[in-house]
Amino acid sequence: MNYIDKEVASENIFMSFEFCDLKIKNGGKIMLKKYGLIVSLLLVLSLVLTSCATSTEPVETVDTSSPESEAVAEIPAEKTTIVFWNGVGAPENVVLTELVKEYNETNQDNVYVEEVILDWSTLYSKILLDFESGTPPDIMTIQQSGLYQNVDLGILADITDLMPEYGFVKEDFIESAWNGSFIGDKQYAVPFDLHPLALYYNVGLFEAAGLDPDNPPATMDEFLEAAQKLTVDTNGDGSIDQYGFGLAYSGGIPFRTWMSLLWQHEGEDILNESKTEAAFNTEAGLESLEFLRDLVYEYKVVPEQEQSPDDDFMKGIVAMMISGPWSQFDFNTVDGLKYATAPLPVFYDQPAAWADSHMLALPNTNDEARMAAAMSFASFLSDNSLTWTQKAGHLPVKLSVLESDEFKALEKSQAFAVTLPDAHYYPSIKNESLVFGRDSNSPFVVLIESTLLNSMTPKEALAEVEIMVNDLLAQ
Numbered sequence: 001m002n003y004i005d006k007e008v009a010s011e012n013i014f015m016s017f018e019f020c021d022l023k024i025k026n027g028g029k030i031m032l033k034k035y036g037l038i039v040s041l042l043l044v045l046s047l048v049l050t051s052c053a054t055s056t057e058p059v060e061t062v063d064t065s066s067p068e069s070e071a072v073a074e075i076p077a078e079k080t081t082i083v084f085w086n087g088v089g090a091p092e093n094v095v096l097t098e099l100v101k102e103y104n105e106t107n108q109d110n111v112y113v114e115e116v117i118l119d120w121s122t123l124y125s126k127i128l129l130d131f132e133s134g135t136p137p138d139i140m141t142i143q144q145s146g147l148y149q150n151v152d153l154g155i156l157a158d159i160t161d162l163m164p165e166y167g168f169v170k171e172d173f174i175e176s177a178w179n180g181s182f183i184g185d186k187q188y189a190v191p192f193d194l195h196p197l198a199l200y201y202n203v204g205l206f207e208a209a210g211l212d213p214d215n216p217p218a219t220m221d222e223f224l225e226a227a228q229k230l231t232v233d234t235n236g237d238g239s240i241d242q243y244g245f246g247l248a249y250s251g252g253i254p255f256r257t258w259m260s261l262l263w264q265h266e267g268e269d270i271l272n273e274s275k276t277e278a279a280f281n282t283e284a285g286l287e288s289l290e291f292l293r294d295l296v297y298e299y300k301v302v303p304e305q306e307q308s309p310d311d312d313f314m315k316g317i318v319a320m321m322i323s324g325p326w327s328q329f330d331f332n333t334v335d336g337l338k339y340a341t342a343p344l345p346v347f348y349d350q351p352a353a354w355a356d357s358h359m360l361a362l363p364n365t366n367d368e369a370r371m372a373a374a375m376s377f378a379s380f381l382s383d384n385s386l387t388w389t390q391k392a393g394h395l396p397v398k399l400s401v402l403e404s405d406e407f408k409a410l411e412k413s414q415a416f417a418v419t420l421p422d423a424h425y426y427p428s429i430k431n432e433s434l435v436f437g438r439d440s441n442s443p444f445v446v447l448i449e450s451t452l453l454n455s456m457t458p459k460e461a462l463a464e465v466e467i468m469v470n471d472l473l474a475q
Contacts, residue, residue: 079110079111079112080109080110080111080112080369080370080373081111081112081113081114082111082112082113082114082137082138082139082370082373082374082377083113083114083116083137083138083139084100084113084114084115084116084137084138084139084140084374084377085116085118085123085127085137085139085140085141086100086115086116086117086118086141087118087119087120087123087124087140087141087142088141088358088392089119089120089326091329091330092326092329092391092392092393092394093117095387095388095391095392096115096141096381096388097115097117098391099380099381099384099387099388100113100115102384103377103380103381107376107377107380109373109376111373111376111377113377116137120143123140123141124146124150124433127140127150127155127363128153128155131153131155131363131364136155136363136364136365137363138362138363138365138367138370138371138373138374139360139361139362139363139374139377139378140360140361140362140363141192141358141359141360141361142156142189142358142359142360142361143356143357143358143359144177144180144181144189144356144357144359144425145356145425145426145432145436146432146433147180147181147183147188147189147359147361147428148183148428148429148430148432149429149430149431149432149433150188150361151183151188152430154364155363155364156188156189156361156362156363156364157188157361157362157363157364157365157366157371158186158187158188159187159188159189159190159362159371159375160185160186160187162371162375163187163190165375166375166376166378166379167379168190168379168382171399172398172399172400173191173397173398173399174191174194174397174398174399174402174420176194176355176420176423176425177191177194177357177397178191178397180357180359180425181359183428188361189359189360189361190359190360190361190378190382191357191359191397192357192358192359192360192381192382192385192388192397193357193358193385193388193389193394193395193396193397194355194356194357194394194395194397194416194420194423195324195325195326195355195356195357195358195393195394195395195416196324196325196353196354196355196395196416196419196420196423197253197256197257197260197322197323197324197344197353197354197355197419198322198323198324198325198341198342198343198344198353198415198416198419199216199217199320199321199322199341199342199343199344199345199415200313200320200321200322200323200327200331200339200340200341201213201216201319201320201339201340201341201342202313202316202319202320202337202338202339203338203339203340204316204338205230205242205316205319206226206230206319209226209229209230209232209319210229211226211229211230213340216340216342217342217345218342218343218345218346219345219346219347220291220345220346220347220348222345223320223345223347224299224301226244226319226320227244227245227295227299227301227319227320228244228299228301229244230242230243230244230245230301230319230320231243231244231300231301240300241317242316242317242318242319243301243302243303243312243317243318243319244301244302244318244319244320245295245301245302245318245319245320245321246302246303246306246309246310246312246313246317246318246320246321247292247295247296247302247306247309247321247322247452248306248307248308248309249305249306249307249448249449249452249453250440250445250448250449251438251445252438252445253309253322253323254292254448254452255444255445255447255448256354257292257322257354258288258289258292258444258447258448259354259424259444260344260352260353260354260424261288261291261292261347261348262280262284262285262288263352263353263354263424264288264346264347264348264349264350264351264352265284265287265288265348265349266349266350268280268282268284268285269427270426270427271427271429271469271473275427275428275429275473276473277470277473278465278466278469278470278473280462280466281462281463281465281466284348285462286458286459286462287348288348289447289448289451289458289461289462290458291347292448292451292452293451293452293458296452297454302318303317303318305453306318309321309323310323310327310330313331313339314330314331314334314337316337322344324393324416325393325394325395325413325416326392326393326394327393328393328412329391329392329393339412340411340412341412341413341414341415341416342415343415343418343419343422344419350422351419351422352422352424353419353422353423353424354423354424354426355419355420355423355424355425356425356426357397357425358394360378360381360382362374362375382398385397385398385401386401386404386406386407389401389407389410389413390406390410393412393413395413395416395417395420402417429473431472431473431475434472434475435469435472435473443465443468443469443472444465446461446464446465446468447461447462447464447465450464
């Protein structure tokens with residue numbers, strides 16, 4: 001399947017350097033010691049060619065050569081130009097671009113931000129090369145799920161002492177987002193947003209099926225009842241053309257949905273407590289996986305071999321789907337689409353939903369002036385997180401924003417906000433990108449795809465992926 005879910009368009013595809021032994025040397029440089037495959041010359045060249053250039057913002061000066069001038073005017077200081085890597089996927093990245101422009105026009109710190117837009121895959125691989133060559137950005141977006149491995153490689157600066165200087169205090173942040181910016185007892189990023197999964201549903205289709213859109217399904221039984229009522233042959237030709245639920249066979253959302261179901265079982269997790277072995281091959285893991293398969297083959301409420309639930313939702317082909325807050329950006333552009341959001345139904349013992357977080361991190365340049373400029377910009381973005389929510393959908397992590405009347409007026413954001421106390425991050429591990437990747441060979445993509453395509457039984461798929469994950473954790 002070629003479907004790739006739009007997120008964050010969201011989410012973390014850290015380049016797989018399985019063939020390298022990464023070592024940290026003097027000055028924080030990364031040296032790659034080859035022991036297997038050699039990095040493709042073309043890849044290196046393509047990354048080098050896309051490396052961002054330094055801005056040449058003109059210096060403002062005052063002409064003091066005029067004979068009428070009685071005193072020499074003070075020459076304004078040259079602006080500190082910093083480079084910002086924006087890895088947030090389209091179309092939400094345009095909102096960050098607007099905020100960059102606003103900061104450049106209004107900030108009083110004499111800072112100019114040069115923005116470079118990259119996809120996540122390029123950002124995470126390029127930072128390795130640019131850090132090694134001494135040309136990293138001054139500030140970059142990063143996902144919480146990618147924080148550990150970048151800290152482990154020595155790329156990111158410890159900003160623990162800088163945070164309070166720029167008004168960032170624990171008491172003003174969602175606890176999970178604040179804690180997620182730490183590795184050990186050191187803080188390496190400014191929390192910017194959270195994006196948990198929730199349920200989207202088509203209000204018009206609910207009404208047509210005799211369902212109350214003001215009372216969306218909150219349990220497994222209610223979900224199945226709604227999904228079956230919403231699965232219909234609308235034109236009477238003998239074929240189902242409207243389905244109750246959208247579920248892709250590959251990509252990130254399906255396995256994150258399965259993880260959410262696993263976490264809804266009390267005491268269950270993806271890895272063991274020490275994060276050294278898989279812990280998901282259990283009765284709870286099997287029950288959750290069988291449920292997703294049954295939606296396709298037993299209840300028949302999901303289109304077979306579905307590729308893009310987002311597209312099908314916008315076309316009215318599926319009435320419900322699970323996604324993150326970023327999907328609102330596209331849904332709001334569809335004329336006549338009346339939809340609403342709700343927390344994930346509690347399918348098992350307790351509420352739980354997968355989540356990730358965009359953060360702002362500073363590569364370790366040891367340049368105090370540029371780090372100060374970068375923190376000034378990070379402070380501006382944090383102060384404008386309501387705009388980010390209003391235009392891009394992602395949830396703010398500052399309590400002062402979450403509790404504001406302006407945020408509470410965003411009706412479709414409230415289901416995601418309700419989910420925050422029950423949100424679960426991926427386990428923090430140094431090879432997160434390999435274990436939780438979204439490409440076709442990644443373990444949990446294999447788990448879902450092989451199950452939904454019936455190429456393996458759920459038991460076989462769990463056993464196979466357990467081996468894959470344990471092998472990656474042992475590297």
